[in-house]
Amino acid sequence: MTLPAQAQAALDSFAGCTSWEQRARLLMQWGQRLSELDERDKIEANRVHGCESQVWLVGECKDGHWQFAASSDARLIRGLVALLLARVNGLSTQELKQVDLPDWFDQLGLSRQLSPSRSNGLNAVLQRMRELALS
Structure with a gap:
């Protein structure tokens, strides 16, 4: 699956980081x-329930592609x-179902910094996106 342009831009920008401070x-x-x-x-x-922080999410589908x-x-x-939005915006419902959250943050070099609660929260956001896509 090809990445949305914004997701590729994110990968490119994080690829240049050599330290956690830069990331x-x-x-x-x-x-x-x-x-x-x-x-x-x-x-x-x-x-979004399941996040320790307050997170609000809205989404709409235009011409078969989601914008959150x-x-x-x-x-x-x-x-x-x-x-996460950079990774999913512009995807179809089918593509949205296939997004691998741990892999995405691993590619960005951020997975080690994701505490279990942050990881759960981001999973809750992605789950909410999928619920919106199926409703």
């Missing part, structure tokens, strides 16, 4: 680029969610 800085930059969700979208129905938007109150989570 952490880049992660924060990705989080800052995440568009802020409209306050009207920050409702209980859009909140998300927000979080935690800076690190914003960065991780932004990287």
